[in-house]
Amino acid sequence: MSPRHVILETLQGGYHGGAESRLMIHEGTCGTATNVRQEVERVGLIEVCEENDVEVVYGSCDGNCWAAPSATLRHENDASEFVEKRFSRLDELIRVEDFGVLLNGMQRGQGFVDGKSGLLDRLGRLDGSLEHAVWLGAYSNVDQILRGSKSDALQRIEDWKLTGRGGAHFPTALKWRLASGNEGPRYLVVNAEEGEPGVFKDRHLLEGDPHRLLEGILICCFVVGIEKVFIYVNGQARAAFNSLSKAVEQAKAAGLLGPEFLPNGLRVDIELRQGAGGYVCGEESVILNSIEGARPVPRFKPPFATDEGLWGRPTVINNAETLAAVTTLWQDEPPPTKLVSLSGNVARPGVYEVPADGTLSWAGLLLQAGGEPGSTPAILLGGPSGVFVIPERYDEKIKMSEVGAGGLVALAPDSSIRSVVQALTKYNLRESCGECTPCREGTLRLDALLSVDTVDFDKVTSLVEVMSEASLCMLGGMAGRPVLSAIEDFPTIWKGKA
């Protein structure tokens, strides 16, 4: 048995402390914001669990944010198959006298298994130990990949057409190839800044399944030949930062980052950095400057990061979800998915997985989340840099090339599109870093042009053209997108009182 196998088997074997039946209380950011601990007390859950030999564990949100405060009762057998029942908003648990009956049924195999797969698979299921993560499949792909060649791995990523999940959808395999073609040392920067309003999927991944990101990181380091990794986490995403720090420590202590586990003497050092706010601080070259200790403003491109990134060295910069998604490409029937953060006027807002092969329509997604396509005037896709998806398009399939980072807000029936657009423009104005004139002045002018009673389309259009052509980064470059989209799709709302 190879040393790598020994490490993984030892970890797997280490997971037997857990009781067969567990109640996972979904704490994390969503649970905390809905007082899950107090709610658990209020409905007397801990006592009931004690009476029924159910172990109580605290874990993360499972992506069903709408259900918070929530808990999942899970019965797991030796083959790590389980049946589970989610208690949404803990309402159902008020009838705790039925708890024993329910549990009894589950022990006999009755119940349902949540249909989660791929990226969200382990979210809200883990007890926080590395052993449990490995038990549920973490690092099993990296094991398989490390046995193969780098070019096989790259080919796989290319075949599945994985593209960047940070918004720009650049082909991931190409980015890795470009960096590995340049002489080392090379760096990997993980973009977990997640500063685009309306997006919350990276936080969920980091809080709920940090080892999936680490597994993706190891694959990238192996393929590109990288020994130094920076993970740049949003400064306010404290829970995500803590969960990730803990996971890095666990992986290090278990030897997963060193030559005992990685081939060719590879040793990976992972350093966490915390951001300090600002939409533009998620832009890749801003992150590079920030890590170096320089002013957090964008760099001119070219040179691209794969040629000259951190300290002038070849650097891969990937969104956290991109790296996590890499790990799903080795499953039997790997359906690459894209996480979307869906909020607004739907009954079940949360994190959803959209198939990348374009088999789900906008209407389908809305329905899945308990929305009503018939009374949703538009979906805002991509926040302040986004566009509106209008009802005429709801039956179209969702294409990867258009989802950006996947922030979707279903607008309410009575909402004013015009005020939404104005609010987004004001947001861009506030967030403009001021480094280049087209954006610094342009966002100001755009806001002014939209604030008059009757908007002059020609002026808006030519201003937006200048901004998108001449801005240093895509904050300015895309600030006019929601405006043009709304002018095209809702031409009548721009006359009369602003």
Added chain:
Amino acid sequence: MSEWRRPLEIADHEMREFISELSMIEREKQYLLPSFHLAQEIFGWVPPVAVEKIADFLRVPLSEVYATLTAYSELRIAPDEKDYWFICTGVACEMKGAQNIVQQLADADEFKVRDIDCQFLCSLAPVCVDDSGGLHGRVEVSELISGIRESQTGGE
């Protein structure tokens, strides 16, 4: 006059803690932002004396240190104002009646409340941030008012 959460003078024990923690950081420019975070964690903001220490320690010109510090919206160059609660007015929260909340609180005219951009808890809209930075999801005006009232007048 605004009320300050902390006195402008820096407490000796905080300064000692800051200096001893700072000395554990590698003396490289790349640790500028981590040093700011350290200062903000200890003092609640990044006071000028700390900025000077950081510049000295990391051997970065003071002007450059300030230029970098002031570019980050979450770093505070003055102490926090006391007691404010924040109502998120991002698009998702607006769809769930944030304006209505803001309006009702403004009408009550007794609270220190401000608007804030998206807090990335959009799935639990409407969202507010309490005076100690805690996030609350699916807030209701009545609960919010009693929460704020308790925290803003409770001590009197």
